[in-house]
Amino acid sequence: MKKLILITLLVSFSMSSFAQRNSRANNDWYVSLGVNAINSLGTQSPFNSPSDWAFHSPISAAIEYNWSDQFAIEQSITFNGFTEDHVIDGVNLEEDYSYLSLDTNMKFYFDQYIFPNFNWIELHANAGVGFFHVDETNISANIGGGALFWLNGNRTFGLRVQTTGKFAFNHPESGFDNNHFQHHLQVVFKL
Structure with a gap:
């Protein structure tokens, strides 16, 4: 896992020296608001069984700052919940649980390498740490x-x-606070 993150960062930094982003400017701020769904079914697939994802009070918000043409940092907060009889890692819940997450992620925008003439779409990869x-x-x-x-x-x-994808540090002993996927649909505003 550490090698994958290191390789991703090295490739990202080397690619940034070859191209300039024309879609974002330095020092831009963005705020986003929306909903999220959690896939904590104990599978390695982020898209397994969407009907079983957690979607109880699914609020998400974030603020993002671009310090260069291709790189940004984002701080997000999300709320969600698991209701009674929901499944987490194969276990049926006997009571309701609330979910809180605070995440700090670095973002690399790479759409100009794939769609250099499309000004209406931006693609990004992100990596960081979270508390949940x-x-x-x-x-x-x-x-x-x-x-x-x-x-x-x-x-x-x-x-x-x-x-x-969120990979828990204390994965073997964490019970319900374990590896999971989180999906977001958000409205984004430039400040």
Whole structure:
């Protein structure tokens, strides 16, 4: 896992020296609000059994700062919950549980390498760390990606889809606070 993150960061930094982003400027701020769903079914597939994902009070919010043309940092907070008879890692719950997550992620925007002439879409990869709580508290290493679709010509209002895999540090002893995937659908505003 550490080698994968290191290789991803090295490739990202080397690629940033070859191209300039024309879609974002340095020092841009963005805020996003939306919903999230949690896949904590104990599978390695982020898209396994969508009908069983947690979607109880699924609020998510984030603020993002671009310090360069391709790199940004995002701080997010998400709320969700698991209701009685929901399944977490193969266990049927006997009571309701609330979910809270605070995540700090670095983002690398790479859409200009794939779609250099498309000004209405931005693709990113993200990696970082998170704090989350279901029954206990745990820290996670996060890795994921997403797409932002701009809905106006000024690129001040858009819609983002994003998926993040969260790998718990205390995975063997963590009970419900374990590895999971989190999916977001958010409205994004440029400040």
